[in-house]
Amino acid sequence: MSRLSILRAAVPRGIRSYSVARSERSREPGRELKLLHYVYSQPDLDAIRGHPRKVLDLIERFGEEYQYHFMNVGRPKGRIVTDLIAELRPQTMLELGGYVGYSAILFGDAVRRNGGTRYFSLELNPEFAAISNMLVELAGLRDLVRICVGRSDLSLHRLYSSQTVRHVELMFLDHYKPAYTSDLQLCEQYGMVSPGSVLAADNVVRPGNPPYLEYVRSSVEQKRQAAQQKLQLQQGGKNFNTTGFSDRVLASYMGKDSAPAFEVVGNPNLIYRSELVQPEGEDVSYPGPSTFYYWL
Numbered sequence: 001m002s003r004l005s006i007l008r009a010a011v012p013r014g015i016r017s018y019s020v021a022r023s024e025r026s027r028e029p030g031r032e033l034k035l036l037h038y039v040y041s042q043p044d045l046d047a048i049r050g051h052p053r054k055v056l057d058l059i060e061r062f063g064e065e066y067q068y069h070f071m072n073v074g075r076p077k078g079r080i081v082t083d084l085i086a087e088l089r090p091q092t093m094l095e096l097g098g099y100v101g102y103s104a105i106l107f108g109d110a111v112r113r114n115g116g117t118r119y120f121s122l123e124l125n126p127e128f129a130a131i132s133n134m135l136v137e138l139a140g141l142r143d144l145v146r147i148c149v150g151r152s153d154l155s156l157h158r159l160y161s162s163q164t165v166r167h168v169e170l171m172f173l174d175h176y177k178p179a180y181t182s183d184l185q186l187c188e189q190y191g192m193v194s195p196g197s198v199l200a201a202d203n204v205v206r207p208g209n210p211p212y213l214e215y216v217r218s219s220v221e222q223k224r225q226a227a228q229q230k231l232q233l234q235q236g237g238k239n240f241n242t243t244g245f246s247d248r249v250l251a252s253y254m255g256k257d258s259a260p261a262f263e264v265v266g267n268p269n270l271i272y273r274s275e276l277v278q279p280e281g282e283d284v285s286y287p288g289p290s291t292f293y294y295w296l
């Protein structure tokens with residue numbers, strides 16, 4: 001089960017604990033396409049059409065019935081983000097890593113119910129993006145959710161330079177772990193992430209994301225020094241900081257030899273405020289807590 005953390009500009013929340021059911025679910029290749037067939041072969045498809053919750057229920061039911069593992073954010077962590085959406089009422093929300101659309105449907109629906117108008121789901125894998133698109137369509141969220149196919153840094157650059165998105169109100173990070181920091185820095189450099197932005201990042205404690213946590217917890221002075229050092233060494237942002245990641249994480253999605261598309265140092269003057277929040281759990285056997293960070 002994946003983890004999630006949230007960064008936000010608001011009153012800190014309390015610490016809650018939660019755990020996640022562990023099971024030996026299959027990671028068989030092609031299960032995502034099977035999911036699409038399963039959903040679209042439902043006899044009561046017309047009753048499902050236009051109902052985001054029913055589409056989410058089907059995604060969950062398919063995984064449970066066939067013991068397939070899907071990398072969806074799921075309900076406990078999802079609830080924390082939907083609570084954030086209800087509180088912040090963002091007009092526009094972005095997610096990095098859309099997979100088959102579970103979070104886009106869950107959060108896109110919440111954005112719409114809270115008066116928002118746009119949800120951008122950035123997904124690297126064109127097959128996942130296509131599946132997501134079809135599920136978003138079925139959920140009746142086509143007008144709100146836009147799926148951007150390709151690597152997140154290029155999509156962020158395109159969204160910024162086309163003036164489609166100038167300020168990130170709420171962003172959900174759930175993609176290639178080493179890209180969390182470089183994508184955040186890219187958003188900072190463009191001014192898309194600025195005071196008032198709220199970031200929710202999954203998996204920062206387990207399997208962990210030490211560079212990201214270090215970056216957002218650093219002081220302005222520390223970040224200025226790091227930025228200067230980076231520029232002096234002419235390392236720029238062309239390498240992902242891979243410190244503390246397992247080989248498995250580095251090899252996932254983009255691959256261990258991948259690099260960010262842009263040389264950026266971010267905006268060291270931004271101050272983030274973070275707080276650990278653990279969502280309420282389901283299964284005490286799960287060995288570690290999930291964490292949520294709130295940033296200002």
Ligand SMILES: C[S@@+](CC[C@H](N)C(=O)[O-])C[C@H]1O[C@@H](n2cnc3c(N)ncnc32)[C@H](O)[C@@H]1O
Binds near residue numbers: 098123
């Ligand atoms: C954990 S899944 C996302 C789950 C989804 N947020 C949900 O809860 O339904 C991670 C996804 O990020 C995508 N991904 C990985 N690296 C990416 C990148 N650099 N840009 C865009 N998407 C990426 C993967 O293809 C995968 O579909």
